[in-house]
Amino acid sequence: MDLVLSLTTIFLVLVCSGKYSNGYSRNDFPKDFAFGSAISAYQWEGAANEDGRKPSIWDTFAHTLRTENGDTACDGYHKYKEDVKLMVETGLNAFRFSISWSRLIPNGRGPINPKGVQFYKNFINELVINGIEPHVTLFHYDLPQSLEDEYGGWRSRRIIKDFTGYVDVCFKEFGNKVKFWNTINEANIFTIGGYNDGLTAPGRCSSPGQNCSSGNSSTEPYLVAHNLLLAHASASTLYRKKYKDMQGGSVGYSLFAIGFNPSTNSKDDKIAIQRARDFWLGWMLKPLTFGDYPDSMKRTVGSRLPVFTEEESELVKGSADFIGIIQYLSAKVSNKKPSPSGHPDFYSDMGVSMTFLGNFSSFGYAVAPWAMEGVLDYIKQSYGNPPLYILENGTPTEGDLQMDLKDTRRIEFLDAYMGAVLNAVRNGSNTRGYFVWSFMDLFEILSGYNYTFGMYYVNFSDPQLKRSPKLSARWYSAFLKGNNTSFLGSQGITQLQNNFSSSS
Ligand SMILES: *[C@@H]1O[C@H](CO)[C@@H](O)[C@H](O)[C@H]1NC(C)=O
Ligand SMILES: *[C@@H]1O[C@H](CO)[C@@H](O)[C@H](O)[C@H]1NC(C)=O
Ligand SMILES: *[C@@H]1O[C@H](CO)[C@@H](O)[C@H](O)[C@H]1NC(C)=O
Ligand SMILES: *[C@@H]1O[C@H](CO)[C@@H](O)[C@H](O)[C@H]1NC(C)=O
Ligand SMILES: *[C@@H]1O[C@H](CO)[C@@H](O)[C@H](O)[C@H]1NC(C)=O
Ligand SMILES: *[C@@H]1O[C@H](CO)[C@@H](O)[C@H](O)[C@H]1NC(C)=O
Ligand SMILES: *[C@@H]1O[C@H](CO)[C@@H](O)[C@H](O)[C@H]1NC(C)=O
Ligand SMILES: *[C@@H]1O[C@H](CO)[C@@H](O)[C@H](O)[C@H]1NC(C)=O
Ligand SMILES: *[C@@H]1O[C@H](CO)[C@@H](O)[C@H](O)[C@H]1NC(C)=O
Numbered sequence: 001m002d003l004v005l006s007l008t009t010i011f012l013v014l015v016c017s018g019k020y021s022n023g024y025s026r027n028d029f030p031k032d033f034a035f036g037s038a039i040s041a042y043q044w045e046g047a048a049n050e051d052g053r054k055p056s057i058w059d060t061f062a063h064t065l066r067t068e069n070g071d072t073a074c075d076g077y078h079k080y081k082e083d084v085k086l087m088v089e090t091g092l093n094a095f096r097f098s099i100s101w102s103r104l105i106p107n108g109r110g111p112i113n114p115k116g117v118q119f120y121k122n123f124i125n126e127l128v129i130n131g132i133e134p135h136v137t138l139f140h141y142d143l144p145q146s147l148e149d150e151y152g153g154w155r156s157r158r159i160i161k162d163f164t165g166y167v168d169v170c171f172k173e174f175g176n177k178v179k180f181w182n183t184i185n186e187a188n189i190f191t192i193g194g195y196n197d198g199l200t201a202p203g204r205c206s207s208p209g210q211n212c213s214s215g216n217s218s219t220e221p222y223l224v225a226h227n228l229l230l231a232h233a234s235a236s237t238l239y240r241k242k243y244k245d246m247q248g249g250s251v252g253y254s255l256f257a258i259g260f261n262p263s264t265n266s267k268d269d270k271i272a273i274q275r276a277r278d279f280w281l282g283w284m285l286k287p288l289t290f291g292d293y294p295d296s297m298k299r300t301v302g303s304r305l306p307v308f309t310e311e312e313s314e315l316v317k318g319s320a321d322f323i324g325i326i327q328y329l330s331a332k333v334s335n336k337k338p339s340p341s342g343h344p345d346f347y348s349d350m351g352v353s354m355t356f357l358g359n360f361s362s363f364g365y366a367v368a369p370w371a372m373e374g375v376l377d378y379i380k381q382s383y384g385n386p387p388l389y390i391l392e393n394g395t396p397t398e399g400d401l402q403m404d405l406k407d408t409r410r411i412e413f414l415d416a417y418m419g420a421v422l423n424a425v426r427n428g429s430n431t432r433g434y435f436v437w438s439f440m441d442l443f444e445i446l447s448g449y450n451y452t453f454g455m456y457y458v459n460f461s462d463p464q465l466k467r468s469p470k471l472s473a474r475w476y477s478a479f480l481k482g483n484n485t486s487f488l489g490s491q492g493i494t495q496l497q498n499n500f501s502s503s504s
Contacts, residue, residue: 024422026479033425034133034433035480036094037087037455038392040140040185042070043442045100047077051115054106056142057153061201068448074440074458075465077119083467084126086456087439090473091480094133096391096435097123098140098185099174101166108144109162117173128177135389135435136178137254138167138235140185141194141201141445148202154224154231155195163231164238171243179249181239182391183232186326187284189256191228193445195220196346200445207345217345219304226306229287233312233319253288254324254391255281259371260333263355268335272352276333277378279350289383291317300349322432323379324391327417330357330371361451365395367413369420376424376431385430392437393417396444396451404457406497410472418479436476440467471496 026035042048042058048071062069076083087095101108103116127134143153151158167183184190190200196217198205204215236251243249260276262269278286278294286294291313298305308316331354338351358366372393379388395413397404414436425431441454449460455473459466474496 024419025482028422029425030432032432034094034135034389035435036092036096036133036135036433037090037436037439037476038096038135039074039076039439039442040098040137040142041100041103042073042140042142043438043444044074044076044097044440045103046070046072046075048072050077051103051119052106052113053100053103053116055145056100056102057145057148057201058142060145060148061203062443065203066448068443070443072465073443074467079465080123081126083440084123084130084132086467086469087127087132088130090455090477092132092439093480094135094180094433094435095127095439096135096137096182098137098142099170100142101139102142102144102146104169105166106144106146108147108150109165112169117169120174124174124177133180134178135180135182135391135433136170136174137182137185137391138170139163139183141190143202153202154227155220157227157230159227160231160234164234167235168238168242171239171247175243175247175249179247180322180389181235181249181251182254182324183235183251184228185254185324186256186392187225187228187232187253188280189326191221191225192346195224207343218343221346222301222305225283226308229284229316230312233316236319236321237315250321250387251319252322252324252387252389253284253320254326255284256326257281257375258354259327259330259368259374260354261330261370261374263332263334266335269333272333272335276350276352276354277382279346281375281379285323285379285383287313287316288320288323289317289386297349300351301344304344320386322387322389323383324389325375325379326392326437327372327375327390328365328393328395328437330366330368331355332357360446361398364451365413367416369416372417372420373424376421376429377427380424380427380429385428388429388431389433389435390421390431391435393434394437394453396447396453398451401457405468405470407470407472408497410455410470411475414472414476436472 048059099120104113106113124134147153147162193200194202195204198210198212203212205212205217206215207217232253239251258280260273262273275296278296282294293305333352333354336351336353357368358364395410397407421431421434438453440456441452441458444452455470455476456467457470
């Protein structure tokens with residue numbers, strides 16, 4: 001009986017939370033609010049060994065530790081014009097992509113590859129002549145392998161000079177048309193994935209039970225984060241000194257956010273939430289805003305946490321013109337007593353246990369718009385309401401065609417999260433743009449080609465890599481072009497689906 005009752009309750013909750021819209025439209029957002037979508041270089045371009053490009057740490061990681069790679073991916077390198085047409089059809093205002101450092105400067109520093117420069121000029125030009133604002137990420141997991149080999153990449157301070165040299169080339173070559181630069185993609189999760197967990201390039205870790213060939217999860221995440229912040233600050237300083245007056249753009253930094261809710265109302269769990277926020281966001285947001293790490297981190301991490309000199313602190317403070325937010329997940333958090341393992345790592349330092357809502361398989365991410373609203377409101381209140389861009393938001397589906405194309409669950413997810421962004425904006429958040437991850441199915445960082453996030457389906461078995469719109473592409477397009485999203489109600493979804501079936 002209790003079971004039946006709770007099942008009924010779950011069903012009701014699903015039905016009620018399954019409503020597709022709070023009834024908002026494009027016009028409810030500020031006029032200059034940017035709606036776009038996103039990809040990244042290694043996940044989309046392919047042509048990994050063409051026209052002078054050399055491997056990045058992501059190429060190496062995929063080839064040695066994974067069964068799939070981005071050698072061909074979507075072949076965007078050759079299909080960019082076709083893809084810009086799809087963006088125009090969809091009605092995007094803005095498009096986010098990244099520059100492959102090792103395509104532009106194959107050895108990381110030194111000679112510039114003219115074919116690399118030409119490709120990005122062509123692509124940016126194609127966007128701009130079609131009225132689509134480019135948002136460029138400078139580093140998206142793909143450090144030139146030669147810098148990793150030479151001095152350990154982001155683990156060494158030498159990276160600051162080489163990163164600055166690389167972004168100088170980007171600002172100089174592309175800055176007349178690019179006004180939005182994001183230095184580092186989801187810097188916190190790059191650090192945790194690559195140096196604490198070993199699940200992403202360069203695949204380093206050391207905790208008991210992990211299998212990385214090298215690494216030190218106690219120290220490297222903090223060291224790498226420090227160098228990322230200093231490299232970003234150096235890039236931003238360069239832009240302000242040398243380019244900003246002429247080009248008028250802005251330089252931001254992006255973070256992977258998680259919506260945290262306490263597991264219980266206990267005082268311990270509430271304290272745990274603040275610690276979780278300090279470790280996830282404060283780790284980098286606090287230096288960027290106030291010039292130093294959160295006190296809770298300094299206390300716990302101790303001498304493993306690098307210290308900013310006064311000069312560095314001044315350089316980092318205020319160096320981000322905007323913060324990019326990458327938001328997919330929500331989690332329940334509870335306090336976790338530190339275990340004296342002798343092998344502290346990022347998670348044990350954080351001292352909380354996180355239970356993610358939903359799961360990591362197909363359609364796995366819970367529809368939890370409160371997570372988005374909560375993160376945006378938290379940053380507004382705790383970090384001085386900086387300009388924000390939601391640079392990624394979305395949910396995966398598995399590559400089964402029928403289910404994939406009729407991705408109503410993705411529509412439900414995006415609709416709920418966009419509604420949450422609107423709520424936050426109405427409540428004073430300085431959020432200025434929203435980008436769906438991803439524009440098309442890509443080579444995904446954790447799931448390869450098995451679970452993808454695209455609004456356009458890519459047939460990876462087809463040598464032509466044909467793209468076809470999923471229902472979500474049609475929905476997003478209707479939202480972007482329409483003035484009234486009443487069609488977003490469940491009736492409208494059915495109509496969209498029927499129209500779609502009869503046209504395919
Ligand atoms: C590490 O390798 C061992 C032996 O091959 C395996 O049993 C274990 O599941 C691996 N652990 C991880 C986290 O991959
Ligand atoms: C990590 O580095 C610290 C500081 O150098 C050292 O004490 C610790 O033993 C290292 N851990 C591993 C697993 O190498
Ligand atoms: C978890 O994954 C399964 C498919 O493997 C899916 O049916 C289910 O809806 C997912 N759960 C959530 C909360 O998304
Ligand atoms: C709206 O903003 C106010 C003031 O910043 C804050 O106290 C409140 O919690 C916010 N409401 C929501 C729903 O986020
Ligand atoms: C995708 O699925 C295939 C087949 O099950 C598997 O071999 C491969 O490792 C998976 N890729 C990833 C990245 O999980
Ligand atoms: C994908 O491409 C392959 C090879 O061209 C073709 O056989 C298959 O029917 C295509 N799948 C879909 C769903 O279009
Ligand atoms: C939206 O409104 C504008 C002007 O009010 C109109 O020109 C346009 O056709 C409308 N778009 C749609 C899709 O109804
Ligand atoms: C949107 O359309 C619905 C249904 O046609 C209508 O009831 C509603 O008033 C419209 N809203 C606006 C703001 O025009
Ligand atoms: C579906 O098609 C009908 C007839 O062409 C059209 O009037 C309606 O607006 C379409 N609905 C959607 C949601 O695209």
